[in-house]
Amino acid sequence: MSTPPLVEFRAVSKRFGAGPLVLDGISFTARAGDFVSFIGPSGCGKSTLLRLLAGLSPVSSGRLTVDDLTPEAAAAELAFVFQEPTLLPWLNVARNVELPQRLRGTAPAERAANRQRVLDLVRLGDRAAAYPRQLSGGQKMRVSIARALALSPKILLLDEPFGALDEMTREHLNEELLAIRGAEAWTAFFVTHSVAEAVFLSNRILVMSSNPGRIHSEITVPLPYPRTSDTRLSREYLDRVADVSRVLRSVEGPEPAPTR
């Protein structure tokens, strides 16, 4: 054992009220610098898992620690990128990016410096005065990522952030996200439905099964960082995509469930 784990799930289960188990016996650890993706059928509880990690919802049983603290106590080390950009429409880009710092009482000068740094990172340094409705879907998502990064988090949680974007934009943002990570070095937990995205971004992929949500298996992606658009053409990358797709199909069953 070298470094202690940054995040540790030990037999974590979750149910809402008296409802059925959403997550059952989740156990895994993640080290600083990991990029962990969660992939699985709808309803496997992968978003719930991120919410537990963010301290937005308590675990029902088991133990979950972030940096040896409870998720609630570790809140300052976390930032979250939601499925929707969740920008405040009445604030311009600059004020949106500064919002979490404002909520935490960061001094205005420091806020502005952080804002400029992260907007440059997502290549929107010249759009600080724009309002969200003037931005494209991809730009809004980049503002949302910048807002999370402005807190200089140790851990970044991303809940299907690119799910609503077209393929091209998604690939560009994947590359951008990794490039930023090269400079910022946070640990990422990433929920997605896209096998290609999971393989491209992660060094570890946890495949989940549903009813209740369990970790089915772990697939490591030994491709070295930095990864670029050329990575997508490599033999190893395509093999991993095939592996993950196969496992995912076995989890989802031979036939897709009839549409309800």
Added chain:
Amino acid sequence: MSRPLLKLFLPAFTGVIVIAVWYGVHFYLTEEMRFLLPSPGAVLQALIDNRDTLARATLNTTEGALLGFGLAVGVSLVLALLLSLSSLVRTSLYPYLMALQMTPLPVLAPICVIWVGAGLKSVALLTFVIAFFPLVVNTTQGLISADRHLVELFRLYRADRAQQLFLLRLPAALPYFFTGLRIAATLAPIGAVVADMNAGSSAGDGGGLGFQAVIYASQAKYPALFATAATTCVLGFVLNAAVIALAWIALHHWHDSYERTDP
């Protein structure tokens, strides 16, 4: 023709047709029946002849309308904040707010007169009663309708209640508030005129447009009565325009309803 020009020309054109038809009807009537619809020229003449009386009455009505309107805005904001706290509070209070709105103004007017006396105070109070319901309902709806994703974001970053109110709920409620304000701006001048008819007083030149309408009707000064009607219209238009301008200032940067779709 360019779009802005068309937007001026079309209503002006409608106006010309309305006046033409008005003249037509006026002269179609037999001489002894023409009092039913005085000609536009006679109404304009009455407006000029009675300008001092009408101006004073307009000022009095405007004062009552604005006082009631302002009171409605203030009270409805406080009440909306209270109502937005929980659905239990809303369930407890809504029926009584509605009851107040359901009671016709001419019934409330004598009660008002008993309490605060006839005149400006009564007019303002009755205008308040008329104007505040749409404000409180819309603002409350706005305060409880903040996007749940945004509420989640504020929770994630541990916003306290004050931050949630000032940075999220109040700005999110603004478009709803302005919807209420526009309805209230239409109701307030009407309310003030009706209140003036039922609870006004001419003591110390305090009579408003409602009072003046009653006087002109009783004296069979019909052109002056029509001139009074036109004046109340203008008053309503001005108040509405002011509210629309205010809404534009507050919302046009960011709200989708001000999005320009054409290039």
